[in-house]
Amino acid sequence: MFTFERIDPVAEAQELINFMTAQPWPYHVNPHPTAEDIREAIEAGAYRDDENDSYWILHRTLGRVGFVRLEDLEDPTPLFDLRLAEEHRGKGFGKDLLLSITIWLFENNPQFARFEGQTREDNLPMRKTFVRAGWVKEAHYREAWPVAGGGAVASVAYAILRRDWETGVTTPVPWDDDPQ
Template sequence: MLDDAVPGSARTVSLIRIDPVAETDDLVQFMTSSTFPFHGTAAPTPADVRQALAEGRYQSPELDSFWVVDGCAARVGFLRLEDVQDETPMFDLRIAQQHRGRGLGAAALRAATRQVFETLPQAIRFEGTTRVDNLAMRRTFLACGWVKEAHYRRAWPVGDGRHVDAVAYAVLREDWVSGTRTPVTWEDPPEVPTHR
């Protein structure tokens, strides 16, 4: 279990590993009791969650899932680490609707970063991607020392045939250890003449 303080308060969040078999009903309840407007399925149904459980999308050799628990022992969120055997794990973070706007996302991201770099020795970087209009998550990345690395134009489907831009952020292990930020070099090589 890892704890991380919420900035400006004495509250903490902990990550507690989920047992998807024993906690099936709890996962169904959590996932269906809030809407998650910036995720692929904004309002999962109980059938969606049970199918994901049956397909191993909560626990597998490549996935690890946790409850985000606040200092009062309430489950305030869900965190799934993805690609945990790779050098660049990713994540899915969901804070319950009634707990949003209180800094718990930042505390959860800090705890997730610690979890990755303290328990996955092969991880050299930790990455997350979100929609361009998810300003709360983008601010959370920056507040936690992450750096924007990519902007994907019209890469995130939002339904009815529309797509919005997606943005990717990451933190390097050495930056996390040293408390620094290595900026991205954005300069392109000189333009190559094109022939049409």
């Protein structure tokens, strides 16, 4: 259902600027990036360098529906920044999209043993998507996500292990192992 087309952030700078500034990103640290914010990020390598790589998300019938950036690519556990265009939100794409990203990452990057994502505690659609796609909640960082114009909210981390993805068997988190 979804494929990924690598972005050349320099050649496609205006397309990237248009996409990132055309709609709000209510669950991101900067919900209203400016053209200058995006230009600066492009120049800093935030969309492509040794640690980051970016892709347009293509739907088989709808065309370009979003953007995903893979982050921390020199670490054994990359993260992602997912942005679905406003007109495509709430249409039930989440689980299939996250499964597609997971499959693509693990099939094309044998060095990665885990794949991680974080979202705000109040982003219930994304949190449900993680669970439905077989990801496991691993952390709840209290007051760790800055919110423009308000107090910080919790950041909630989910991950999937390569072996869980390969076998379909979820490795549980040992929540009850605190020393007494």
